[in-house]
Amino acid sequence: MSRQAPTLEDVAREAGVSRATVSRVINGVRSVDPALQDVVRQAIERTGYAPNRAARSLVTRRTETVALIVSGAGDVADEDENAFTAQVFADPFFGRVVTGVVAHLRPRSMHPLLMFADSARTRQQALNDLRQGSADGALVVSTHADDPLPALLADAGVPTVLFARPSRPVPLSYVDLAHRDGARMAAEHLLDRGCRKIVTVTGPLGVSASQERLAGFRDTMARRGHPYVPVAEGGFTLDSGMAAMSDLLAEHPDVDGVFAANDLMAQGVCQILRERGRSVPDDVAVVGFDDSAAAVACRPPLTTVRQPVEEMASVMARLLTEHIQGVRTEPTSVIFDPELVVRASA
Amino acid sequence: MSRQAPTLEDVAREAGVSRATVSRVINGVRSVDPALQDVVRQAIERTGYAPNRAARSLVTRRTETVALIVSGAGDVADEDENAFTAQVFADPFFGRVVTGVVAHLRPRSMHPLLMFADSARTRQQALNDLRQGSADGALVVSTHADDPLPALLADAGVPTVLFARPSRPVPLSYVDLAHRDGARMAAEHLLDRGCRKIVTVTGPLGVSASQERLAGFRDTMARRGHPYVPVAEGGFTLDSGMAAMSDLLAEHPDVDGVFAANDLMAQGVCQILRERGRSVPDDVAVVGFDDSAAAVACRPPLTTVRQPVEEMASVMARLLTEHIQGVRTEPTSVIFDPELVVRASA
DNA sequence: GCGGGGGTATAGAGCGCTCTCCTGAAGGCC
DNA sequence: GGCCTTCAGGAGAGCGCTCTATACCCCCGC
Numbered sequence: 001m002s003r004q005a006p007t008l009e010d011v012a013r014e015a016g017v018s019r020a021t022v023s024r025v026i027n028g029v030r031s032v033d034p035a036l037q038d039v040v041r042q043a044i045e046r047t048g049y050a051p052n053r054a055a056r057s058l059v060t061r062r063t064e065t066v067a068l069i070v071s072g073a074g075d076v077a078d079e080d081e082n083a084f085t086a087q088v089f090a091d092p093f094f095g096r097v098v099t100g101v102v103a104h105l106r107p108r109s110m111h112p113l114l115m116f117a118d119s120a121r122t123r124q125q126a127l128n129d130l131r132q133g134s135a136d137g138a139l140v141v142s143t144h145a146d147d148p149l150p151a152l153l154a155d156a157g158v159p160t161v162l163f164a165r166p167s168r169p170v171p172l173s174y175v176d177l178a179h180r181d182g183a184r185m186a187a188e189h190l191l192d193r194g195c196r197k198i199v200t201v202t203g204p205l206g207v208s209a210s211q212e213r214l215a216g217f218r219d220t221m222a223r224r225g226h227p228y229v230p231v232a233e234g235g236f237t238l239d240s241g242m243a244a245m246s247d248l249l250a251e252h253p254d255v256d257g258v259f260a261a262n263d264l265m266a267q268g269v270c271q272i273l274r275e276r277g278r279s280v281p282d283d284v285a286v287v288g289f290d291d292s293a294a295a296v297a298c299r300p301p302l303t304t305v306r307q308p309v310e311e312m313a314s315v316m317a318r319l320l321t322e323h324i325q326g327v328r329t330e331p332t333s334v335i336f337d338p339e340l341v342v343r344a345s346a
Numbered sequence: 347m348s349r350q351a352p353t354l355e356d357v358a359r360e361a362g363v364s365r366a367t368v369s370r371v372i373n374g375v376r377s378v379d380p381a382l383q384d385v386v387r388q389a390i391e392r393t394g395y396a397p398n399r400a401a402r403s404l405v406t407r408r409t410e411t412v413a414l415i416v417s418g419a420g421d422v423a424d425e426d427e428n429a430f431t432a433q434v435f436a437d438p439f440f441g442r443v444v445t446g447v448v449a450h451l452r453p454r455s456m457h458p459l460l461m462f463a464d465s466a467r468t469r470q471q472a473l474n475d476l477r478q479g480s481a482d483g484a485l486v487v488s489t490h491a492d493d494p495l496p497a498l499l500a501d502a503g504v505p506t507v508l509f510a511r512p513s514r515p516v517p518l519s520y521v522d523l524a525h526r527d528g529a530r531m532a533a534e535h536l537l538d539r540g541c542r543k544i545v546t547v548t549g550p551l552g553v554s555a556s557q558e559r560l561a562g563f564r565d566t567m568a569r570r571g572h573p574y575v576p577v578a579e580g581g582f583t584l585d586s587g588m589a590a591m592s593d594l595l596a597e598h599p600d601v602d603g604v605f606a607a608n609d610l611m612a613q614g615v616c617q618i619l620r621e622r623g624r625s626v627p628d629d630v631a632v633v634g635f636d637d638s639a640a641a642v643a644c645r646p647p648l649t650t651v652r653q654p655v656e657e658m659a660s661v662m663a664r665l666l667t668e669h670i671q672g673v674r675t676e677p678t679s680v681i682f683d684p685e686l687v688v689r690a691s692a
Numbered sequence: 693g694c695g696g697g698g699g700t701a702t703a704g705a706g707c708g709c710t711c712t713c714c715t716g717a718a719g720g721c722c
Numbered sequence: 723g724g725c726c727t728t729c730a731g732g733a734g735a736g737c738g739c740t741c742t743a744t745a746c747c748c749c750c751g752c
Contacts, residue, residue, distance in 0.1 A: 007738055018702045023740060033700070050477040054409070055738035057400035058707050065459065065480075082449045086656070089445055090639050095435025102462060103428045109471060111480075112460045113411065116448060125455060131396040134411075134457075238643050271645055293436050297584050299617055299645070310432070353708055364732045369710060379730070401708035404737050 100313025241268025446659025541603030587614025
C-alpha cells in the first residue's frame, strides 16, 4: 500500500525461480518440488508479498465477491435514499439475510458487496457495477413485487439468485417460503383456539409476500366458514402495526384474534391492545410472522410463523456460487416450509 | 458476462478512433472534440460496452470499494462464527452504522464490502484481503477493546478509520462518542428525578464504550454523594439485560432507578421490572443508551442517551475517503456529543 | 549407449485498461 | 510568410497476474 508493494517478479527474483513457479506455489497448482516450494515460501515471507487482486481478477475473471442488493421499487427520490436504507435495517429481517449469506460465503473466503437499488439512479448504478464485473454475481432481495432489477440482471447475463419469486417470470433461480401455508397455520391456530372475530394486519400489498400471506389467510378463513375478514394494510414496521390495529379496533371493538404479517407489526398490535385495556392473549390472541428477534422481545412473547430466513439466505448464496462455478446452469427454485411457533400471545 | 464482452478496443474500432480517445471520453479527461465524443458515445451504446473493473483497478490502484469490518476479540471458534454474525445484527446498532456509511459512500458510487473478523482465521483473511487491494481502505467497528486488527491494518499501511478509540494508541483516525458525558447525563437525570437507590447494568466490560459509560456514571454518582453503585454486567443483549436486572433486584429490592448501558438491555430491564410488579417509571425509573429503535419500541418508551450513530458512521466514511484521496494525511479524531432524550421511562 | 517418457521449471503471450509521450495540425505573432 | 506555441488525437508501454506452450532434466529400458 504505502511503498511500492512487492510483485510476483520480486519474489521470483528473491527465490531465484520464475514468476510462473511462484504463482504455482501460491495457487497450489501441479507438483512443484517440495524443496523449491520452501524456498519460494520463504521468499514470500521475506518480501511480505501479497498477490494483487486486480491483476488476478483481470485474467481469472473472478472477484471472489458477490453483490448483495437490496432492491426497492425504484421510485425512491434521490434525497430519500438514506431513509430507505435506515428502514431496511430497522427490521431484523435483513440482518438475518446477511447472517445467512455470510454463513455460506465465509468458508469460501468470499465477501458480500452491499448495494442498495432503491432509486432509479442507484439501480442503474448497481446494474453497471455488475456488468463491469465488480462482483461475480448478485443476490437480490426485493422489497417490491414489480422490481425491474431481476430482469435487467438476467438480460445482462449476470449470475443472479433472488430472495422471493419474482412477480413476472424471469429465468433466474430463487428461494422462497410457502407463505400461504404459513398464513394457513396462523388462521387455523386462531380458529382452533376458539377465536370468532378475527382480523388481519397485512404487509404492504406491493410486496408479493404480503399478498400471499393475505391470500392464504383469507382462503383458510373462508374454508372454515369465515368469508369476511377485516383487513388493514401495514408497512412491516412497528408504527404501522400500531396504526393498523387502532383502525381495526375502532371498527371492530369485539375482535378476539389478530394475524399480523410480520412480528414487528404484531408487536405494535400488542402494544395498542394493551393500551386499550385488552389483555393478550386472554382477550385477544395475536399471531405474528417471521419468528424474528422481535417475537421473543415482545411482551407477551409472540406466537408466530417461523420463516427460516438465515437458512433461506444461505441456500440463496449456495445457488449463486453454484451458478458462478458453472456447476448449475439451469435456474432452480427452493421453497421452504414455514412452521408455527407457539409462545404466549396466542 | 455471457458471450465475449466488448472491450475498449472494440469500441475504438467501431468509432474509428484510438483506444485512448474512447478512454478519454469515458473518463471525461482533457478536451475531446464534441463531435467525436458523440461518435464515441454512440459506439459505446451500439456495442453495449462496459469498462472492465479489474483492468481499470490494475492501473489506477483503486477499487472504489471500502471494507466495512466488524471485528471481534478474535477468540471466536470457527464453528461459532455464524453466531457472532447473528448477534451483531440482533442489535439495531450495526444497521445504523451501515446506514450512515452508505449515506456517505452512495453519492460517491462506492460500496461497502462486508467483512467479519471474529475468529483468528477471519481476521487474517480480512487483513490479507486488504493487503491484496480488495478495497481501498477499511472501516473498522470493533466489538472488543483489545482488538488487534487496527494495529495490523496500520502496519500494513491500509487506510483505516475506526469507530471508537482503540484501547492502545494506533496511528489511525477514529470517530467516537463522549461516553462519559452521556453517562453523566443519565446519572444526573435519575438523581434530579429524586431517585435514591440507583443501580446500573453495564455492557460487556471488555468493550471500552462500556467501561467509559460505567466510569462516567460512577463518577457523577460519586460527585453527587453516592459513592457506591450496585453494578451488574450485561452483554448488550435483551436477555442479558433481563438477567442482570433479576440479579440486581434480588440483592436490592428497594431500587428506584436504573441506568442500562444500551437500549436493548434497558428494554430487558423494563420487562423484568414489570414482571416483578414494579411500574416504570413510577416505582423505578429506567434510562437507556443509544436512542435506537428499541427505545421507541419499548413500553414505556425509553428515556435514553442519544448516540448519533448514523452521523458518526457517515463521518467515519468521510474521513476514510479523505485519507484515500490523500486530502488528509495525518490521523484525526472526531468526538461526538451525546444528548439526553427524555421519554416516558424516566 | 541412445531414444523415449514422465514430469518440472521457464518463457512469454496476453487479460483490458490508463497514461505518458509524441506527432501533426491549427493558429498567433512578428 | 515563417516560426513558435497550443492543443487534439494516436501509439505504445506498462499495471501484475495466469496459463499455455516449450525447453529441460533425469531416469528407464532395450
